[in-house]
Amino acid sequence: MPGFDAPFFQAGLAGYSDAGMRIIARRHGCPMCVTEALLDRTLLAGGRGFDKADLGELHDNIPGGNEDHPLTCQIMGSEPAEMAAAAIKAMEQRKRSDREYRMLAYQGDEVTKLHRDEGKTKQILRAPGGEVIGEFDPTEGLDDSRDSCDPLDHTFGDDAFVDASASETSSLRHSVTSSLAFQCIDVNLACPVKKIEKKSRGGHWLTDPKGAVRLLEAVREAVPAGVPCTVKLRRSFDDTPEMVENFYRIFEACYAIGYAWTTVHARTVEQKYIGPSRWTFLKDLRERHPDKLFLGSGDVWGVDDIFRMIAYAGVSGVSVARGCIGNPWIFRQAREMMAGNAPTQPTIAEQREVLKQHFELSLACTRRFRQPEIATAMMMRKFGIRFAMHHPRGEDVRRRFIAVKGTQDWMNVLAEHYV
Numbered sequence: 168m169p170g171f172d173a174p175f176f177q178a179g180l181a182g183y184s185d186a187g188m189r190i191i192a193r194r195h196g197c198p199m200c201v202t203e204a205l206l207d208r209t210l211l212a213g214g215r216g217f218d219k220a221d222l223g224e225l226h227d228n229i230p231g232g233n234e235d236h237p238l239t240c241q242i243m244g245s246e247p248a249e250m251a252a253a254a255i256k257a258m259e260q261r262k263r264s265d266r267e268y269r270m271l272a273y274q275g276d277e278v279t280k281l282h283r284d285e286g287k288t289k290q291i292l293r294a295p296g297g298e299v300i301g302e303f304d305p306t307e308g309l310d311d312s313r314d315s316c317d318p319l320d321h322t323f324g325d326d327a328f329v330d331a332s333a334s335e336t337s338s339l340r341h342s343v344t345s346s347l348a349f350q351c352i353d354v355n356l357a358c359p360v361k362k363i364e365k366k367s368r369g370g371h372w373l374t375d376p377k378g379a380v381r382l383l384e385a386v387r388e389a390v391p392a393g394v395p396c397t398v399k400l401r402r403s404f405d406d407t408p409e410m411v412e413n414f415y416r417i418f419e420a421c422y423a424i425g426y427a428w429t430t431v432h433a434r435t436v437e438q439k440y441i442g443p444s445r446w447t448f449l450k451d452l453r454e455r456h457p458d459k460l461f462l463g464s465g466d467v468w469g470v471d472d473i474f475r476m477i478a479y480a481g482v483s484g485v486s487v488a489r490g491c492i493g494n495p496w497i498f499r500q501a502r503e504m505m506a507g508n509a510p511t512q513p514t515i516a517e518q519r520e521v522l523k524q525h526f527e528l529s530l531a532c533t534r535r536f537r538q539p540e541i542a543t544a545m546m547m548r549k550f551g552i553r554f555a556m557h558h559p560r561g562e563d564v565r566r567r568f569i570a571v572k573g574t575q576d577w578m579n580v581l582a583e584h585y586v
């Protein structure tokens with residue numbers, strides 16, 4: 168993947184890793200970013216009715232323009248046809264109408280649960296928690312007029328997917344302006360959020376390796392051969408030998424099907440995000456598969472952990488997740504260490520500049536919301552808590568950040584504490 172020139176990247180982080188966070192990471196040397204997990208149904212439905220979803224929302228998963236590359240779009244779902252259609256839609260960036268993408272996914276009753284209402288075929292829309300939040304007829308077109316979504320240079324639409332320019336309609340691979348395209352599709356077989364309608368998704372696929380392989384095959388077949396597809400997975404569903412065996416079946420199938428690499432989070436699905444990530448598992452995996460390109464995830468809190476994981480477990484690279492929330496300097500430090508230098512801590516002036524830039528980018532991402540300043544303030548409070556950890560008066564600064572209600576409040580904290 169052009170540009171992915173160092174053995175680490177910024178992981179998908181639901182609720183955090185929008186274009187703003189990604190661009191800040193890139194300005195500090197992060198060579199590649201992944202969007203947060205986006206449900207295939209959310210993507211196919213155009214985000215309608217999913218605003219309160221506990222997983223990725225469309226507006227957080229849109230490429231943020233020229234600076235936001237290379238970018239991987241992570242998708243997650245339960246049905247091979249839906250996943251394949253979602254992958255195509257992500258890659259094509261609306262070369263076809265929304266209706267056509269839905270037709271790709273829902274052309275047969277066997278594809279997903281449909282119900283008949285006065286002779287019409289309706290698709291039930293469910294929030295990730297399972298709650299029915301609406302329905303639509305996949306054979307009827309919805310309003311396809313959308314804004315483009317580059318938070319820096321274009322008008323941003325909160326329910327939109329990027330609208331490729333009308334002149335670029337020829338072949339699939341050439342249909343997207345390069346600044347707005349994804350470079351890779353990542354299939355999420357790791358998310359621990361509960362199943363809906365007893366269907367597998369995310370990490371729950373580790374209990375059903377045959378189903379997982381069908382899903383992986385459908386996506387790989389749908390995405391053009393020149394576009395890499397990758398997989399994020401957990402080391403197992405739980406600690407039973409049967410589930411560990413499932414992991415190996417899926418892991419090996421990924422490469423046989425043609426996935427470029429996997430990222431293995433060395434916690435079980437049952438562990439969610441709690442307890443240690445078992446790096447010994449990654450080391451064993453490397454011994455078992457010396458030739459496979461796989462990256463490690465879990466318990467990467469500081470720059471040293473990146474190189475410790477590579478040295479200890481022999482992973483090809485490292486996914487940086489919670490360790491980079493409010494800490495984009497981890498990427499600068501990793502670059503410094505790769506150049507043979509000691510990692511440097513951010514000065515107060517550098518922190519101030521990043522806090523200002525991050526807020527501005529976040530505002531750009533939410534500028535089409537009804538109350539962009541409030542949406543940005545809510546988002547930036549989460550980051551502020553983490554940024555405050557770098558400040559000598561961290562506790563005072565933290566308290567100020569969590570009370571921020573808009574731009575002026577944010578700038579006041581910077582003016583008072585970051586001089």
Ligand SMILES: Cc1cc2nc3c(=O)[nH]c(=O)nc-3n(C[C@H](O)[C@H](O)[C@H](O)COP(=O)(O)O)c2cc1C
Nearest residue numbers: 178179180181203204399432464465466467488489
């Ligand atoms: C708040 C939060 C949201 C996450 N969202 C995603 C996601 O959307 N996609 C994904 O692949 N992993 C997601 N993860 C998992 C991380 O990418 C990573 O695998 C995990 O946090 C382990 O790494 P760490 O212990 O270094 O944080 C999320 C983790 C957290 C804490």
